[in-house]
Amino acid sequence: MSVDANIVKRIGHLARIKLEQENLDGLAGELNTILGFVEQLDEVDVSGVEPMTSVIPASLRVRKDEITDGGYADKIVSNAPLSEDNFFMVPKVVE
Amino acid sequence: MSDLTKLSLKATRDGIKNKDFSALEVTDSYLSAIEAANPKLNAYVSIEAEQARTMAKQSDEKLAKGQGGALEGVPLGIKDLFATIGTHTQAGSHILDGFKPEYESSITANLWADGAVMLGKLNMDEFAMGSSNETSYYGAVVNPWRADDSNKDLVPGGSSGGSAAAVSAWLCAGATATDTGGSIRQPAAFTGTVGIKPTYGRCSRWGVVAFASSLDQAGPITRTVEDSALMLNSMAGFDKKDSTSVDLAVPDFAAAVERGVKGLTIGVPKEYRMEGMPQEIETLWQQGLAWLKDEGAIIKGISLPHTKYALPAYYIVAPAEASSNLARYDGVKYGLRVNGDSIDEMYENTRAKGFGAEVQRRVLIGTYVLSAGYYDAYYVKAQKVRTLIKRDFEQVFADGIDAILTPATPSAAFGIADQEMAADPVKMYLNDIFTVTVNMAGLPAIAVPAGKDAQGLPLALQLIGKPFDEETLFAAGRVIERSAGLDFTPKKWW
Numbered sequence: 001m002s003v004d005a006n007i008v009k010r011i012g013h014l015a016r017i018k019l020e021q022e023n024l025d026g027l028a029g030e031l032n033t034i035l036g037f038v039e040q041l042d043e044v045d046v047s048g049v050e051p052m053t054s055v056i057p058a059s060l061r062v063r064k065d066e067i068t069d070g071g072y073a074d075k076i077v078s079n080a081p082l083s084e085d086n087f088f089m090v091p092k093v094v095e
Numbered sequence: 096m097s098d099l100t101k102l103s104l105k106a107t108r109d110g111i112k113n114k115d116f117s118a119l120e121v122t123d124s125y126l127s128a129i130e131a132a133n134p135k136l137n138a139y140v141s142i143e144a145e146q147a148r149t150m151a152k153q154s155d156e157k158l159a160k161g162q163g164g165a166l167e168g169v170p171l172g173i174k175d176l177f178a179t180i181g182t183h184t185q186a187g188s189h190i191l192d193g194f195k196p197e198y199e200s201s202i203t204a205n206l207w208a209d210g211a212v213m214l215g216k217l218n219m220d221e222f223a224m225g226s227s228n229e230t231s232y233y234g235a236v237v238n239p240w241r242a243d244d245s246n247k248d249l250v251p252g253g254s255s256g257g258s259a260a261a262v263s264a265w266l267c268a269g270a271t272a273t274d275t276g277g278s279i280r281q282p283a284a285f286t287g288t289v290g291i292k293p294t295y296g297r298c299s300r301w302g303v304v305a306f307a308s309s310l311d312q313a314g315p316i317t318r319t320v321e322d323s324a325l326m327l328n329s330m331a332g333f334d335k336k337d338s339t340s341v342d343l344a345v346p347d348f349a350a351a352v353e354r355g356v357k358g359l360t361i362g363v364p365k366e367y368r369m370e371g372m373p374q375e376i377e378t379l380w381q382q383g384l385a386w387l388k389d390e391g392a393i394i395k396g397i398s399l400p401h402t403k404y405a406l407p408a409y410y411i412v413a414p415a416e417a418s419s420n421l422a423r424y425d426g427v428k429y430g431l432r433v434n435g436d437s438i439d440e441m442y443e444n445t446r447a448k449g450f451g452a453e454v455q456r457r458v459l460i461g462t463y464v465l466s467a468g469y470y471d472a473y474y475v476k477a478q479k480v481r482t483l484i485k486r487d488f489e490q491v492f493a494d495g496i497d498a499i500l501t502p503a504t505p506s507a508a509f510g511i512a513d514q515e516m517a518a519d520p521v522k523m524y525l526n527d528i529f530t531v532t533v534n535m536a537g538l539p540a541i542a543v544p545a546g547k548d549a550q551g552l553p554l555a556l557q558l559i560g561k562p563f564d565e566e567t568l569f570a571a572g573r574v575i576e577r578s579a580g581l582d583f584t585p586k587k588w589w
Contacts, residue, residue: 003463015418015462016425017455018443027459030520034460037521038407038473044480051478052485055309055537056296056562060338075197079429088427091438 002032099124100265104169104322107268111168112158118168121268122151122212125170129214129266135589138251138261140175140233141183142215150212157210166329167210172267174258175216176223177203177313178302186304187219187231187254190449191430200302201334202271202313209329214267218257221451222421223278223306226526228256229511230453238286238508239264239585242550246588249508249552252282252526258316259286263585269317269326273303275310276409277504277530280542280557283316284503287544287553287583289323289572290316292530294563295537296341298327299334307416308339310409310534318583320543320573324348327565343563351566352573357391359567362496366402367529369505376502376554379546383500383556386578387571397496399487404480405532410524411464411477412535417454418461424449456520485536492561498571499559501529503542507552533559541568543575544583553583 003011005024008031012019019027073086082089099121102110111118126144133139147170154168178184178196185191203213220230227250228236236256238249240263251260255272259282262270272279274292283290291314298313305311315326328348334340363384368377384394426432426445433444450458464473491499505528509516516523533540538559545556556575560568 007463008459011459011463011466013443014466015458016422016439016442016446017450017458018440018447027456030456031460031463033519033521034410034456035463037524038410038477040407041404041411041476041480044401044404044483046476046479046483049479049482051475052481053478054339055481055485055535056294056339056341058296058339058341061335061342063335072197078197079194081426081430081432090427091435091441093438 002035003028100128103319104268104317105325108166108169111154112163114158118151118154118158118212119148121168122147122170122214125214125267132264132266132589136237136239136260136264137234138218138236138257138264138266139172139215140185140187140218140257143182143213146182147212147214154210154212164208164210165325166206168212169210169268170212170214171206172214172217172258172261172270173203174255174271174273175219176273176304177271178304179203179213179216183216184304186223187221187233188449188454189232189431189451190424190446194429198302201299201336202303202330205332206329211329217261217270220254220256221454222304222417223254223273223275224417224453224457225253226277226281226523227516228253228282230451232451235511236260237511239589240286240508240552241588242552245550248511250285250511252285252508254278255282255316259283259288259290262286262288262316262318264589269315269322271313271330272316273311273313274534275306275413276534277527279314279316280530280540281504281526283542284544284553284555285508287585288316288318289320289541289543290314291323291327291541291565291568292533292539293327293331293565294539296339297331297539297563297565299332299337299340301334301336305420307413308420309416310413320569320576321349321352323541324352324569346566348565348569351569354566354570355390356387356571356574359497359571360393360395360495361387361571362395362397362491362499364397364399364402364499364501366399367501369528372505375548376505379554379556380500380502383545383575387500387574389578390574395496397491397499399491399532401480401483401487402532405484405535406524406528408477408480408484409531409535410460411473412481414457414461415465415474416461418458418465421454421458481535484532488536488538497561498567501557501559503529503555503557505529507548507550507554529557538562539565539568541572543572544581545575545579547581
């Protein structure tokens with residue numbers, strides 16, 4: 001499997017990274033080098049093998065469903081590039 | 096008074112405790128050393144002099160009252176990946192411009208609770224993605240080591256390059272670091288320092304900027320094996336804020352350091368003998384085995400058949416998890432924002448400007464392998480291969496192997512702006528060939544300086560252990576350190 005400039009452009013959009021037209025071919029080349037490298041995995045027989053979901057034999061802990069934290073909206077927005085009344089501000093999304 | 100920066104972490108701690116010198120004197124010595132060296136080495140991205148002096152004074156006050164923790168007054172450098180309240184935390188990235196967290200990572204909180212002092216934040220590859228510390232928005236870190244009779248600048252390795260360089264150049268008594276594919280062990284190897292990646296789950300990941308969550312694990316970089324054990328003792332521990340943190344008591348690692356290797360079985364995996372591996376790496380490896388044998392260990396050849404697939408599987412799993420983790424940098428919640436006409440344009444502009452080339456490359460690869468139609472072919476397949484890699488290790492441990500000895504890196508430190516590595520991303524990735532298997536299997540591993548190459552640059556050996564058996568690694572690592580008996584202080588040129 002390999003990618004071309006059009007696919008790179010589409011991935012860029014999925015990843016929400018603006019890619020310049022003149023860089024697409026170069027990026028396609030770099031991504032194909034990496035994809036070519038990972039193609040070695042095709043040699044491995046994985047039939048009947050479970051995909052790993054946890055590297056340590058641990059089950060996720062559960063706790064009581066209760067509020068243990070919060071109540072500081074001002075701190076949450078303190079690093080925002082733009083905020084107002086403890087809300088994050090973004091460009092208009094509804095007409 | 097002699098130079099207070101030229102002491103091990105343990106000697107620093109003991110000297111402060113015995114009132115041979117004060118915590119403030121030690122901190123001031125380090126701050127002066129940093130001020131003089133940092134313009135050349137670029138190890139620190141932020142120096143917190145005022146805060147460091149305040150913390151040191153508090154340590155002196157505590158000790159005067161007969162109180163004090165396990166690291167009371169010991170000045171440390173903290174990798175820029177760890178959230179520290181009100182101070183620079185940008186993961187070496189432009190996209191986190193100006194970010195000063197309102198919270199403290201669990202690991203640094205543990206260190207401060209034990210009395211350690213923060214000197215500042217250390218440079219690193221952007222979001223811990225790199226093996227040379229050249230992807231940092233804050234510029235490359237320069238390795239304190241140079242080849243004999245050479246003025247050429249070398250890389251300190253990465254991603255914890257600032258941590259390794261600062262420890263090696265005596266700019267802190269020890270440093271925190273993180274390891275996703277080798278980011279503690281490879282820079283430790285390149286700088287003649289000791290780096291341990293503990294078992295996945297041993298240290299809390301809470302408050303550590305995430306790269307690849309199933310692989311990321313924090314650990315210390317120090318100048319000696321004993322210092323490493325002492326620092327890990329303070330960093331490790333169960334944390335209910337990290338769902339993958341393991342609820343296990345932390346053993347006294349320092350007590351294991353002088354335990355020796357008598358009766359231990361050390362495995363030598365044949366798959367780590369790579370084609371084209373330099374003879375001096377092979378020689379060092381054999382030397383390491385001889386040292387362990389001399390102290391009573393049994394050496395046994397083993398096979399880990401899926402070794403060669405660890406790196407390709409890693410370059411699916413790590414970028415996939417990174418593309419998901421890095422989705423949070425959107426110009427809304429923190430850091431950089433580059434405006435656009437719509438919200439999507441704002442996202443795309445922000446991320447194009449805020450992420451460097453290597454981070455963009457990995458996010459794109461990750462997005463691709465997770466995209467519709469490719470998920471099974473890439474991600475699920477890689478996770479299956481990961482199961483096989485882990486099974487290889489489980490098999491040899493079940494067969495009676497206590498620890499595994501391998502080289503740490505395929506070479507000594509290379510030059511800054513290496514043309515071949517810049518031209519081919521995979522060439523740079525191959526730096527992690529010996530270290531990445533361990534992350535894929537969640538195991539602990541330590542890199543210990545063991546020799547020097549023909550140009551006088553440090554080389555290291557790696558010991559891989561059973562899950563949650565860091566103690567054996569400290570014991571065997573100490574044997575390597577003691578048997579090598581070399582001085583790993585770089586010749587000062589900065």
